[in-house]
Amino acid sequence: MTRLSRTRRVWLLGLALALASAAVPARAAEAPVVVFAAASLKTALGAASAAWAKETGRATSISYAGSNALAKQIEAGAPADLFLSADLAWMDDAEAKGTIRPDTRINLLRNALVLVAPRGAAPKLTLAPGVDLARALAGGRLAMGHVEAVPAGKYGRAALDTLGAWDGVKGQIAQAENVRAALLLVARGEAPLGIVYATDAASEPGVEVVATFPEDSHPPIVYPVALTKESRNADAAAFLGYLRSPAARPFFEQQGFVVIGTEKRS
Numbered sequence: 001m002t003r004l005s006r007t008r009r010v011w012l013l014g015l016a017l018a019l020a021s022a023a024v025p026a027r028a029a030e031a032p033v034v035v036f037a038a039a040s041l042k043t044a045l046g047a048a049s050a051a052w053a054k055e056t057g058r059a060t061s062i063s064y065a066g067s068n069a070l071a072k073q074i075e076a077g078a079p080a081d082l083f084l085s086a087d088l089a090w091m092d093d094a095e096a097k098g099t100i101r102p103d104t105r106i107n108l109l110r111n112a113l114v115l116v117a118p119r120g121a122a123p124k125l126t127l128a129p130g131v132d133l134a135r136a137l138a139g140g141r142l143a144m145g146h147v148e149a150v151p152a153g154k155y156g157r158a159a160l161d162t163l164g165a166w167d168g169v170k171g172q173i174a175q176a177e178n179v180r181a182a183l184l185l186v187a188r189g190e191a192p193l194g195i196v197y198a199t200d201a202a203s204e205p206g207v208e209v210v211a212t213f214p215e216d217s218h219p220p221i222v223y224p225v226a227l228t229k230e231s232r233n234a235d236a237a238a239f240l241g242y243l244r245s246p247a248a249r250p251f252f253e254q255q256g257f258v259v260i261g262t263e264k265r266s
Contacts, residue, residue, distance in 0.1 A: 032059035033239045034079055036070040038086035038223065039178035040111070040152065040196075043203045045084070048251040052242045058235045066178040067091075068149040074099045074228055081236035084108070084225045086179070086197075087151035091224040098229060105226035108243065110258040112198040113155050113218060116207040118189045127163060127211045134168040136193060141174035143185040143194035152179035155218045156195035162217040183207065197221070199256040225261075 037045050042064045049060045063070070067085040071094050074080050083100060085091040088107075094100045115127060123136045133142065145153030153175065160166040176182040179196050186194035187206030194207070201209050225243065227236055242248055249259050 031233055031235070032061040033081050033233055033236045035060055035062040035082045035084065035239070036074060036078070036080040037062055037064055037082075037084040038067045038070070038151065039064045039180040040086055040200050041084055041223070042180065044199065044252045044255040044257060047254075048243060048248045049239075051247070051251065052239060055247075056238070058238070060239060064178075064180070066145065066150045068146075068151075069177070071099075077230075079230070080228050081231035081233045082225065082240060083228055084223060085151070086111075086221070086223055087154065087219075088222055088224055089154075090151065091226065094226070100226040100228055101231075102226070104237070104240065105224055106244065106261040107222050108225045108259070108261040109223035109252060110260055111221040111223065111256070112215070113152070113159060113213040113221060114196060114198045114201050115210040115213065116183070116186050116194050116196055116201050117192060117210050118186055119206055119208045121189075121192065122208050122210045125210050127159075127213050127217075129163050131163050131165050132168065133160070133165045133193070134172065137169065137172055138192065139172075140192040141172050141185075141190075142169050143174045143176060143182040143191035144196075145179045145182055146175045146177065147173065150176070150178055151221075152182070152195065152197060155221055158219060159195070159213040159217040163213075202256045222260075223257075 049062060053059055067087060067090040071090045074083060074094060075097055083094060095102050125136055144156045147153040147157040174185055174191050179200055182194050183196045183200045183204050185191040187204050201207055227240060244261055252259050
């Protein structure tokens with residue numbers, strides 16, 4: 001073999017190795033796990049995602065919104081790998097329309113529903129049948145998620161119906177696109193009262209909890225999660241496994257979630 005041939009082979013081998021090594025981080029950077037998650041998960045899921053990224057070097061890209069909006073975006077072809085809903089109905093809808101993989105679906109979390117007020121302005125109120133919320137509002141608005149679509153709004157409407165309070169306040173509802181938007185209305189003092197999840201109240205120093213709605217006043221607040229049918233990201237299943245693992249539990253519990261879908265990591 002001539003010196004020129006040997007030099008050429010060494011050069012080509014070096015070029016191939018350089019291209020191979022450059023391709024690995026480029027691929028990782030271009031393919032984060034795309035997660036569509038209910039707005040109420042923002043604080044806890046953000047912390048869990050950051051911990052997973054630090055542990056594995058793999059990235060996520062998380063979009064937060066109302067579960068209804070996310071389910072419709074996935075149905076329309078949005079490129080999500082993982083869907084975390086704030087209620088069972090929108091996950092059921094996704095499953096019925098074939099946009100998730102049913103074999104990966106689990107119930108991950110539970111939450112509670114609370115009535116909040118701006119910090120320092122909470123009225124004394126007991127959430128029991130016959131409660132007069134209209135009087136407590138004193139002409140102001142009751143902030144909550146859209147009562148026909150947003151899970152927190154649907155739970156809130158159910159609770160108000162159960163307590164016999166809906167008819168007295170239905171003309172004073174400030175309906176928001178998601179529960180975090182409703183929370184913000186109260187934190188800013190734009191609404192004297194709001195209905196949000198307990199975990200949202202814990203994340204916002206500008207509000208305080210007036211009272212917790214009785215568990216039997218609304219359907220159980222369950223957060224299901226599943227891989228989407230169109231996901232082709234191999235890291236998506238790994239991230240779902242992490243969310244189910246004991247390692248992720250503290251991030252959810254610190255925000256007040258009850259974890260119901262954990263398993264030991266392999």
